[in-house]
Amino acid sequence: MSQTKRQLHLNLFIMSTGHHEASWRHPDASPHMATSIEYYQKLAQTAERGKMDSIFLAEKYRLPKSIQHRVIPQMEAFTLLSAIAAVTKRIGLTATASTTYNEPYHIARKFASLDHISGGRAGWNIVTSTGDATARNFSREEHMDHRARYDRGREFVEVVKRLWDSWQEDSLVIDKESGIYADLGKIQAADFKGEHFSVRGALNIPRSPQTYPVLVQAGSSEDGKEFAAELAEVVFTVQHTLEDAIAFYADVKNRARKYGRSAEQIKILPGFIPYVGDTEAEARDKERELNELSVSAYGIQCLSDTLQKDMSKYPLDGPVPLDELPSVHEIKGQQARFQLYVDLARRENLTIRELIIRTAGGRGHFTFAGTPVQIADVLEKWFRSGAADGFNLMPPLLPVGLDDFVTKVIPELQNRGIYRTEYEGRTLREHLGVDVESLHQKV
Amino acid sequence: MSQTKRQLHLNLFIMSTGHHEASWRHPDASPHMATSIEYYQKLAQTAERGKMDSIFLAEKYRLPKSIQHRVIPQMEAFTLLSAIAAVTKRIGLTATASTTYNEPYHIARKFASLDHISGGRAGWNIVTSTGDATARNFSREEHMDHRARYDRGREFVEVVKRLWDSWQEDSLVIDKESGIYADLGKIQAADFKGEHFSVRGALNIPRSPQTYPVLVQAGSSEDGKEFAAELAEVVFTVQHTLEDAIAFYADVKNRARKYGRSAEQIKILPGFIPYVGDTEAEARDKERELNELSVSAYGIQCLSDTLQKDMSKYPLDGPVPLDELPSVHEIKGQQARFQLYVDLARRENLTIRELIIRTAGGRGHFTFAGTPVQIADVLEKWFRSGAADGFNLMPPLLPVGLDDFVTKVIPELQNRGIYRTEYEGRTLREHLGVDVESLHQKV
Numbered sequence: 001m002s003q004t005k006r007q008l009h010l011n012l013f014i015m016s017t018g019h020h021e022a023s024w025r026h027p028d029a030s031p032h033m034a035t036s037i038e039y040y041q042k043l044a045q046t047a048e049r050g051k052m053d054s055i056f057l058a059e060k061y062r063l064p065k066s067i068q069h070r071v072i073p074q075m076e077a078f079t080l081l082s083a084i085a086a087v088t089k090r091i092g093l094t095a096t097a098s099t100t101y102n103e104p105y106h107i108a109r110k111f112a113s114l115d116h117i118s119g120g121r122a123g124w125n126i127v128t129s130t131g132d133a134t135a136r137n138f139s140r141e142e143h144m145d146h147r148a149r150y151d152r153g154r155e156f157v158e159v160v161k162r163l164w165d166s167w168q169e170d171s172l173v174i175d176k177e178s179g180i181y182a183d184l185g186k187i188q189a190a191d192f193k194g195e196h197f198s199v200r201g202a203l204n205i206p207r208s209p210q211t212y213p214v215l216v217q218a219g220s221s222e223d224g225k226e227f228a229a230e231l232a233e234v235v236f237t238v239q240h241t242l243e244d245a246i247a248f249y250a251d252v253k254n255r256a257r258k259y260g261r262s263a264e265q266i267k268i269l270p271g272f273i274p275y276v277g278d279t280e281a282e283a284r285d286k287e288r289e290l291n292e293l294s295v296s297a298y299g300i301q302c303l304s305d306t307l308q309k310d311m312s313k314y315p316l317d318g319p320v321p322l323d324e325l326p327s328v329h330e331i332k333g334q335q336a337r338f339q340l341y342v343d344l345a346r347r348e349n350l351t352i353r354e355l356i357i358r359t360a361g362g363r364g365h366f367t368f369a370g371t372p373v374q375i376a377d378v379l380e381k382w383f384r385s386g387a388a389d390g391f392n393l394m395p396p397l398l399p400v401g402l403d404d405f406v407t408k409v410i411p412e413l414q415n416r417g418i419y420r421t422e423y424e425g426r427t428l429r430e431h432l433g434v435d436v437e438s439l440h441q442k443v
Numbered sequence: 444m445s446q447t448k449r450q451l452h453l454n455l456f457i458m459s460t461g462h463h464e465a466s467w468r469h470p471d472a473s474p475h476m477a478t479s480i481e482y483y484q485k486l487a488q489t490a491e492r493g494k495m496d497s498i499f500l501a502e503k504y505r506l507p508k509s510i511q512h513r514v515i516p517q518m519e520a521f522t523l524l525s526a527i528a529a530v531t532k533r534i535g536l537t538a539t540a541s542t543t544y545n546e547p548y549h550i551a552r553k554f555a556s557l558d559h560i561s562g563g564r565a566g567w568n569i570v571t572s573t574g575d576a577t578a579r580n581f582s583r584e585e586h587m588d589h590r591a592r593y594d595r596g597r598e599f600v601e602v603v604k605r606l607w608d609s610w611q612e613d614s615l616v617i618d619k620e621s622g623i624y625a626d627l628g629k630i631q632a633a634d635f636k637g638e639h640f641s642v643r644g645a646l647n648i649p650r651s652p653q654t655y656p657v658l659v660q661a662g663s664s665e666d667g668k669e670f671a672a673e674l675a676e677v678v679f680t681v682q683h684t685l686e687d688a689i690a691f692y693a694d695v696k697n698r699a700r701k702y703g704r705s706a707e708q709i710k711i712l713p714g715f716i717p718y719v720g721d722t723e724a725e726a727r728d729k730e731r732e733l734n735e736l737s738v739s740a741y742g743i744q745c746l747s748d749t750l751q752k753d754m755s756k757y758p759l760d761g762p763v764p765l766d767e768l769p770s771v772h773e774i775k776g777q778q779a780r781f782q783l784y785v786d787l788a789r790r791e792n793l794t795i796r797e798l799i800i801r802t803a804g805g806r807g808h809f810t811f812a813g814t815p816v817q818i819a820d821v822l823e824k825w826f827r828s829g830a831a832d833g834f835n836l837m838p839p840l841l842p843v844g845l846d847d848f849v850t851k852v853i854p855e856l857q858n859r860g861i862y863r864t865e866y867e868g869r870t871l872r873e874h875l876g877v878d879v880e881s882l883h884q885k886v
Contacts, residue, residue, distance in 0.1 A: 025619045032617060035559040035649060037529070061548055063647035067625045074648050076556035079525040083560050086480070086529035101546070105504055105580040113519035116478040117526050136643035137548040174475060176468045179738040182510045200579035204506035205517050206478055295622040 008383050008418045009267055009390025009432060010410075011094070011234070012047040012055045012402065014040065016071040019273055020361045020396035021302070022293035024071045028400050034071050037083050043399055044084045047091055050406035051420050053390070053431040054092025054123055056216070056236075057081070061101055062133045064305075069298035078110050085118035092428030094123030094216055099156035100149050101129055101138050104199055107156075108163035111213045112205040120209030120427030123234070125216040126227075128153050130334055143332050150223040155194045157215070157231055161439075162190040164212050166202035211436045214428050220248075220336035229255030232266060233434040236392045238340055238365050239270040245366075245387035265438045267389040270382070271365035273396055274375050276404040283369035290396055291357055299356035306334070306341055306359075316353045320345040340364045361396055376412040383418060451826050451861045452710055452833030452875060454537070454677070455490040455498045455845065457483065459514040462716055463804045463839035464745070465736035467514045471843050477514050480526050486842055487527045490534055493849035494863050496874040497535025497566055499659070499679075499835070500524070504544055505576045507748075512741035521553050528561035535871030537566030537659055542599035543592050544572055544581050547642055550599075551606035554656045555648040563652030563870030566677070568659040569670075571596050573777055586775050593666040598637045600658070600674055604882075605633040607655050609645030654879045657871050663691075663779035672698030675709060676877040679835045681783055681807050682713040688809075688830035708881045710832040713825070714808035716839055717818050719847040726812035733839055734800055742799035749777070749784055749802075759796045763788040783807045804839055819855040826861060 013019070017029040024031035033039035044055050059077045066072070077095035085093055093114065097107050107124075115122040128149035135143045144152065171186040190201025217224070217232035228235045229252055239245035253263040277283030296316070304311045308326055322345060331338045341364060345355050361367050368378055382388040395401030413419035425431055456462070460472040467474035476482035487498050502520045509515070520538035528536055536557065540550050550567075558565040571592035578586045587595065614629040633644025660667070660675035671678045672695055682688035696706040720726030739759070747754045752768050765788060774781045784807060788798050804810050811821055825831040838844030856862035868874055 022622075024617075024624060025622060027619075029619075031619075031624065035651075037560045041529075060647065061552075063630070063645050065627060067630070067647075068627050069622055070624055072647060075559065076521075076552045076648070078519075079521050079553060079556040079560055082522040082525040083529040086484075086526040102549075103544070103581055106545075109504075109519045110522060113522040116518065117480045117522055133643070136641070138546055139639075139641045174467075176470075176472075176474075179465075179468060179512055179736075179741070181467060181474065181513055184508065184511050187506070187510070196582075198579070198582045200576070202506050204503065204510075204515060205519070208478075293622075298622070 005417065007420055008379065008413060009269060010050070010052040010419070011236075011269055011390070011392045012043070012052050013236075013271070013392050013394045014043055014055055014057050015394070015398070016073060018397040018401055019365070019394040020290045021070050021298065022290055022295065022360065023397045025293040026290060026397055028397060031071050034074050037080070040075070040080055041084055041087045043402060044088050044091060046399065046402050046406055048088050050410045051423060052091060052393075054094050054121075054428055055084070056094040056123070056125060056392070057096060059096040060134070061098065061129065062131070062137055064133070066298060066301055066305075069295045069301075078114060082114055082117055085114065085121065090121070090423045090426065092121045092123050092214065092431060093118055094125050094214070096125040096127055098127050098129040099153035100144060101134065104156050104159035104163065104197055108160040108203055109205055111160075112164060112203060112208045115208035115210050115213055116205070120429070122208070122210065122213035123216050123428055124213040125218060125236070126153065126157065126232070127218065131332060145332070146221070146223055146335065150227055152196045153227065154231070155196045159190060159192050159194070159197050159199050161212060162192055163199070163201055163203040164207070166190055167207040169207055172206055210427050210429050212439065214432060214434060215439070224336065225252055225255060228252055229261070229266070230259045233439070234267045234269060234432065237268060237270050238337070239387070240340070240344070240364070240366055242382060242385060242387055245270055245382060246385060249387055262438060265434050267432055267434065269390045269392040270388050271394050272379070272391040273361055273365050273367040273394045274401070274405055274409065275367070275369035275396060276372060276375060276401070276408055277369065278371065280370050280374065283371065287361070287367070287369045287396070291360060294357070294360045296353075296356070299360060300352070303341075303352065303356055303359070306337055308332075308338070311352055314352060317351050320350055320352055320355055322346060337364060365394055372408040372412045375409050376416065379413065380416060380418060448860065450863055451822065451856060452712060453493070453495040453862070454679075454712055454833070454835045455486070455495050456679075456714070456835050456837045457486055457498055457500050458837070458841070459516060461840040461844060462808070462837040463733045464513050464741065465733055465738065465803065466840045468736040469733060469840055471840060474514050477517050480523070483518070483523055484527055484530045486845060487531050487534060489842065489845055489849055491531050493853045494866060495534060495836070496833070497537050497564075497871055498527070499537040499566070499568060500539060502539040503577070504541065504572065505574070505580055507576070509741060509744055509748075512738045512744075521557060525557055525560055528557065528564065533564070533866045533869065535564045535566050535657065535874060536561055537568050537657070539568040539570055541570050541572040542596035543587060544577065545599075547599050547602035547606065547640055551603040551646055552648055554603075555607060555646060555651045558651035558653050558656055559648070563872070565651070565653065565656035566659050566871055567656040568661060568679070569596065569600065569675070570661065574775060588775070589664065589666055589778065593670055595639045596670065597674070598639045602633060602635045602637070602640050602642050604655060605635055606642070606644055606646040607650070609633055610650040612650055615649055653870050653872050655882065657875060657877060658882070667779065668695055668698060671695055672704070672709070673702045676882070677710045677712060677875065680711060680713050681780065681809075682830070683783070683787070683807070683809055685825060685828060685830055688713055688825060689828060692830050705881060708877050710875055710877065712833045712835040713831050714837050715822070715834040716804055716808050716810040716837045717844070717848055717852065718810070718812035718839060719815060719818060719844070719851055720812065721814065723813050723817065726814065730804065730810070730812045730839070734803060737800070737803045739796075739799070742803060743795070746784075746795065746799055746802070749780055751775075751781070754795055757795060760794050763793055763795055763798055765789060780807060808837055815851040815855045818852050819859065822856065823859060823861060
């Protein structure tokens with residue numbers, strides 16, 4: 001029986017030992033497992049027991065110095081997700097891949113392959129990467145500027161779509177008798193010539209179960225929002241307050257309509273960092289325990305990276321030097337995060353130390369400590385207020401934070417009838433209710 | 444107890460429904476399974492039951508028109524091998540990756556990740572790709588010439604080695620107490636600036652079990668042999684006769700010595716296409732049956748591709764027009780294969796039809812039909828005559844050709860004491876007896 005009631009979507013954002021920067025220092029953390037496939041397979045299986053839509057991994061093409069004080073996401077996304085696909089059946093698998101440092105032909109193949117291997121569970125978090133340090137790993141001197149990256153990104157997505165479309169559903173004839181394997185008339189070259197790419201095509205992998213992986217986007221800058229509205233089916237976003245989230249939600253859905261898209265075809269998932277306790281006090285204790293494990297030298301370094309200004313030169317308990325920061329347009333990379341930090345510091349008049357603590361738990365994402373009922377209340381409120389179609393779950397400490405959420409919060413959401421008790425579909429598109437035809441129509 | 448006796452190595456070269464171009468038309472073939480992960484997982488598990496060193500997959504970044512008449516290798520190598528890693532324990536996993544159309548930073552990450560996921564079973568078949576059709580999928584007009592490709596390839600390998608070496612074995616401190624995760628003093632940037640690449644490094648994945656995947660090479664041109672002698676630990680090669688194989692074997696091992704390498708550290712594995720029958724007649728019937736399934740239009744097309752001359756303009760039963768072919772130096776791509784075909788046609792004075800049939804079963808690789816004892820005799824003879832350290836097994840029809848080999852030929856090799864009855868090591872390097880230190884010493 002098909003559910004008609006609007007359902008909340010949950011994506012698990014997997015980050016080594018958890019999203020709190022100090023999570024690896026916690027007694028329950030297993031930082032030695034950061035390169036162990038079994039560790040990630042188990043997390044995915046737990047999320048699948050929780051009937052979540054998908055798991056997702058960030059990916060960077062550089063090693064930050066901050067590895068000194070924390071576990072940096074490791075392992076390459078496609079190999080990791082493919083090994084996870086082999087031990088799961090339903091959960092979606094979303095890989096991050098950058099349009100700035102990849103070739104469309106390779107990316108189209110990888111997603112087609114992952115989609116075949118997983119039976120239609122692939123998702124693509126489209127990023128444009130950040131920082132000159134990445135550029136220098138790819139024979140370039142500096143990172144492309146914000147606008148140019150998005151232009152290239154848009155073209156990149158167009159090319160890979162053409163490649164995924166190069167095979168029709170009935171291109172494979174496989175007639176042993178006549179000796180015809182494929183119908184060349186039903187395989188179309190991409191024949192793309194643009195400003196950034198020229199790709200003849202066709203793809204050398206037949207059409208995969210979903211045709212396109214689910215397209216995911218997380219940029220929250222102006223360029224990022226336009227990109228998401230035009231192309232994305234899932235949007236990850238950082239939202240601190242219900243009001244801001246409602247405004248963002250309306251903004252992106254309106255922009256999507258401008259591109260001729262239905263608002264239902266784009267799902268907005270704010271990041272959410274839960275501390276789950278049997279009592280509110282226990283939940284708060286869990287949060288405090290992790291915050292106390294933060295290394296202050298590390299916090300200063302991260303804040304300096306985000307604000308692109310050396311914060312170690314200012315007193316830790318003095319105000320954030322807002323007047324001495326670069327302007328947002330000078331920021332290479334995550335402009336939206338920069339703006340978020342600046343707004344937070346200004347609004348709450350924070351010291352440097354306070355800003356570090358406020359962002360340590362998840363880089364500015366919405367954090368909430370409470371009982372399962374309190375957490376479900378918050379999620380339901382956001383969901384019903386037009387602030388979210390679901391959440392990008394970012395447990396501060398893994399695997400225990402995920403276990404707690406799955407065993408305690410999810411049954412509460414299910415009792416309220418806003419979250420599935422069983423998977424109804426097989427593909428990630430079916431879980432999310434987004435269809436590839438709607439992406440085609442708009443072109 | 445460690446074996447000291449020299450052992451024969453076997454690599455399974457997996458090719459969709461088999462290496463015979465018409466294999467997919469055979470009643471026992473399952474061409475619908477070419478994008479099914481279960482199909483490949485089962486093949487790998489069978490090879491693992493046969494205690495083979497590794498499985499290997501070719502990979503191309505373009506779709507040839509010949510897909511009309513045959514199953515072209517499909518699925519992307521890393522996603523495929525990673526999903527296979529998840530259901531196997533010991534067998535090596537060798538992926539093909541081109542140095543012409545990739546970035547070293549990505550390739551270094553992928554292999555490090557696959558090596559972690561598989562517990563040290565990764566191998567890298569280093570290729571430089573072929574043909575302008577590939578170039579046109581990567582925003583280039585034409586393929587780089589032979590020499591330039593190998594120059595770039597050499598530099599590429601140097602960069603990825605530096606990246607794999609950027610982490611020492613004890614770079615990870617993981618001291619929860621002090622909050623030190625990694626020792627920055629023990630992570631070294633690649634700091635590479637060459638003609639083709641400039642890569643700052645370091646890698647963002649800690650040192651993997653094998654440090655480097657086993658390096659494999661298959662070029663048999665002059666440039667290819669030098670490249671192999673300098674860098675490869677396993678060489679796949681096309682050899683028709685015992686004499687040629689002995690000469691090639693000695694040639695590559697001598698060249699390796701020139702680079703200060705031990706001859707034992709480079710394993711030569713000629714391709715071998717077995718038709719296994721309980722009687723010799725049955726084996727020959729199997730071969731004839733497949734040859735009769737060949738589509739002649741397809742054979743002409745493939746031959747035209749290899750010879751880079753349109754063969755459809757010549758009479759099928761007339762001689763191969765040797766005088767009208769381009770010279771080997773004009774061939775873009777597989778020069779060694781071109782030379783092999785020309786030599787074969789000249790030596791045996793073949794018609795076009797005859798040359799097509801001779802190469803249909805495996806693109807010129809050594810083919811042998813016989814009983815398990817006869818096959819073991821041939822393999823043993825090559826192995827003991829200094830023609831081979833083992834073989835790159837290319838079953839003409841899959842999975843049955845592999846099943847036959849594993850259940851009938853392998854026990855025969857084991858009885859002769861030249862092939863393992865159980866894995867002794869865990870990593871592909873241990874299976875092959877090649878060590879990463881010897882690669883380091885020579886630099």
